[in-house]
Amino acid sequence: MSKIKILSDQLTNKIAAGEVVQRPASLIKELVENSLDAGATEITVVVKNGGKSLCQVIDNGEGMNKDDLLLAFERYATSKIATTEDLMAIRTLGFRGEALASIAAVSIVNAISVEKGADSGYELRIEGGSFREIKAVAGTVGTNISVKNLFFNVPARRKFLKSREVEFRHIIDVIRKFSMIHPRVRFTLIHNDKEVLRLRPEELLDRIVNLYSVEYRKNLIRIDEQRAGITLSGYIGNLNLVRARRGDQYLFVNNRYISDRLMNYAVGKAYSNLVSRGEYPFYCLHLEMDPSAVDVNVHPTKMEVKFREQNRVYRFLEESVKAGLKDILDVIPDLSKFSPEYYYAPAPFERQQREEKKNPEVGLISTGSEIGDDKAPESPDYQTEMPLHFSRRKPEGRWTERARRFVEQGFPEPKMEYRPDVPLYQLHNKYIITQVKSGLVIIDQHVAHERILYDNAIKAMAKEPWRGQQLLFPQVIELSVTDFSLLLEVLPFLEKIGFSIREFGKNTIALEAVPAGMTWGNESTIIKEILDHYQEFGTKDTSIQSKVAASYSCKAAIKSGDKLTEEEMRNLVDNLFATDDPYFCPHGRPIIVNLTLKELDKRFERT
Ligand SMILES: Nc1ncnc2c1ncn2[C@@H]1O[C@H](COP(=O)(O)OP(=O)(O)OP(=O)(O)O)[C@@H](O)[C@H]1O
Ligand SMILES: [Mg+2]
The missing domain is CATH 3.30.565.10 (Histidine kinase-like ATPase, C-terminal domain)
Structure with missing residues (x-):
């Protein structure tokens, strides 16, 4: 048989x-x-x-x-x-x-x-x-x-x-x-x-606005190009619609959504002088051509296609989007959307370079970054890459208030060899240097605060929820359908750490309270930032709790560039040494660099 x-x-x-x-x-x-x-x-x-x-x-x-x-x-x-x-x-x-x-x-x-x-x-x-x-x-x-x-x-x-x-x-x-x-x-x-x-x-424009939010209407650039039998139509977003997560990038070929790395790369290339790695612009573009010029019988899900003249389509796409972005200077981002978190004053030379990069008319400096880049954005680097036109604004003041509340919340006593009475120095508004028994330590202030907030958020979710701090004026925030459903997923956890959020009409929320200490005026953006971060933060099997805690702590922590007072530094260092793992942040980056006396002695040739 x-x-x-x-x-x-x-x-x-x-x-x-x-x-x-x-x-x-x-x-x-x-x-x-x-x-x-x-x-x-x-x-x-x-x-x-x-x-x-x-x-x-x-x-x-x-x-x-x-x-x-x-x-x-x-x-x-x-x-x-x-x-x-x-x-x-x-x-x-x-x-x-x-x-x-x-x-x-x-x-x-x-x-x-x-x-x-x-x-x-x-x-x-x-x-x-x-x-x-x-x-x-x-x-x-x-x-x-x-x-x-x-x-x-x-x-x-x-x-x-x-x-x-x-x-x-x-x-x-x-x-x-x-x-x-x-x-x-x-x-x-x-x-x-x-x-x-x-x-x-x-109309498509109204549809996009209805799917996202009213802010999209004035930030979209219409594309309508035609060349040798191929047409490209739709909208691309200006820099106001750049987000920290990929996903709002749509390419259709003959009415079919396609996922084509190369063609998305072509669009990314057109943006490459305007955005940095980890920044994703919005686009909704429709390529139309004779059906015989494209084979859709490539994959069972019908989401991949093969173009007969791939190079020609690639060039057409890149050039058309570039042409649309030519006028980007007229639609320079409304920087008020960027929270004070991003204010960061780079050295004059560095600033000049960055501004040149943002301004396509003043000599382009290619970042070499592409939108299709698969690497997850590294948040702190990304933050310093944000448009810097407002770097003149001073962040002082807000951290003092936060530090005070921080102390009021009460944290355990330090248990490390670190002595709370030794002096602390802040280096370039970025690192804190202090003495320990074995030598000296250099602490990255952003990741240190991130670790503290993370640990406390995890504790709050597990057993001791925090009471939020009521906002004087609840913030009404319009979300896209995806963000809204994402929010529903993480809401119970956000509530545990002190956020109070109420449904306020379809896909709209009213933010009524935020965790104590978060009083620096970016309440409306923090929710969107947390959602972006939450979605981008690894696909590993981490629990929702730890993802939410990581997103919250990354977004709420003080930033590289924030000037700290002596008291603020002390609070930060005390609380850091009170955490279970003061050496690594939730993303696995080191928080502390240790320089031992032994090593110093060696360097000075004392041994
Ligand atoms: N909503 C519908 N209205 C009218 N006819 C339909 C509808 N859904 C399916 N059909 C008919 O049933 C047929 C089989 O549908 P099915 O989705 O299995 O195959 P298909 O659409 O032809 O190809 P594919 O497998 O690529 O989707 C279609 O060709 C169409 O004639
Ligand atoms: Mg079918």
């Missing part, structure tokens, strides 16, 4: 499903693609439990008749291509005829469809790829597919799904991409019976 067997359809579908459906968001992507291919102008997405219990997509597209509805869930059943030539010039989002079969193989599907022109339709039920029943139903034209219990029959896959919040964020991401490339389509997103997003048909 032959040892090789042909696998059953059910099994092959399950295997194929692994490629097409990785998580709720990927199945929503497939369903919405089908709705758009069916010409829908209204799409409603209903999700429960981050998509793990239910993903439902309802559209008003052309619908299917009974035979098509039955065929749609068969593998390689498609209405979109018929011949090899069709495959060479794909105009639809789907073309393989495998998405619905794959989805049905790993879930419980209920599909209702009413074909255009009919006044009733059919409802089909499939469980784990096996047909259950089909019956006639009344309804309006369109298709309504609900997918329940994803991976119910593939426990190994189900185990790999992330938390409800994380899965839902992936879904928001998918919907946002579709809604940007189809601003004329009405999109509604409902999660756990709550409407999260409602977008009317509108």
Whole structure:
């Protein structure tokens, strides 16, 4: 008997499903693609439990008749291509005829469809790829597919799904991409019976503003270029929309969102003289060309493409974005958005260099950094790279107030060999030098404070929540949908360390209290900064607690460049030596450099 067997359809579908459906968001992507291919102008997405219990997509597209509805869930059943030539010039989002079969193989599907022109339709039920029943139903034209219990029959896959919040964020991401490339389509997103997003048909600019915030309207630059059969349209952000995390960078090719390192690199290149490593500009760009000039049949998720003339497209993209940025001087960032944290007075020569870098007209100094750069931003370096035009402003004063509160909160006694009565010196507003029994230590003030805040935040989350300090005027902050859902994820932890946040309308919050000591006026930006940092901070399996604590401590800590009084330095050093690990910051960077007497003696040739 032959040892090789042909696998059953059910099994092959399950295997194929692994490629097409990785998580709720990927199945929503497939369903919405089908709705758009069916010409829908209204799409409603209903999700429960981050998509793990239910993903439902309802559209008003052309619908299917009974035979098509039955065929749609068969593998390689498609209405979109018929011949090899069709495959060479794909105009639809789907073309393989495998998405619905794959989805049905790993879930419980209920599909209702009413074909255009009919006044009733059919409802089909499939469980784990096996047909259950089909019956006639009344309804309006369109298709309504609900997918329940994803991976119910593939426990190994189900185990790999992330938390409800994380899965839902992936879904928001998918919907946002579709809604940007189809601003004329009405999109509604409902999660756990709550409407999260409602977008009317509108112009792209309005759509972006509705997805992000009003601040985007005046900070976007329109791009409209055409060259030899390729067009590029959309918007790019000026420097006000630069953020500390990647993600708000959208490139579409023939209505399809694509993830193409090289093309994103081309856009990054155009920005490279304006932003530094770890800074990510906003863009939403649509490349359109003859479908035969681009192969979309490259990857199961259909998010990668191959251009016939890659170099030409690359150059066109880079040059078009560069041309759009030419007028960036007219839209110089509104620096009030940068918190006083960033005020940093570099040496005159250094400052001159930096300002030249920011000003494309005054001789460019390439940073060599690219937007596609995969390395996570190193926060303290990044902070000193921020626009420095305001470096004249003095940070003195605010730390004194913080230090006082710091002392009031009460910290354990120092337990190291460090003696609290020895003098302390501040070097270049950056390092603190002091004497210890074995010699001298040099302390990095930013990371030292970061360590202290981190340890205390972890303690506050574990057992002793802090009472926040009420703001005189609550700050109303508008967030993007993603930031809002991110905030919901971290909110319980932020509350433990003293933030008090109330929902204030859709995707808008009112910040009512902040941790004691945070009184230096950047309350409204700190939340966004914490969210950015939280999202960028490693993909390692760190707990939410430690990620939140790390984000908070990094953003709330004093910065390199802050001048400290003697009392402030003493508080800092005392509290540092009271922590469990005064030698390394939560990111693993050293806090203290130790110079022993023995080493000094050696240097001075005393031995
Ligand atoms: N919402 C819908 N409205 C109308 N027809 C639909 C809808 N969803 C699916 N169909 C029909 O079912 C067929 C199968 O859909 P399926 O998503 O499995 O394959 P596809 O879209 O053709 O290709 P791909 O696997 O690349 O998505 C489609 O070709 C289309 O004819
Ligand atoms: Mg499809």
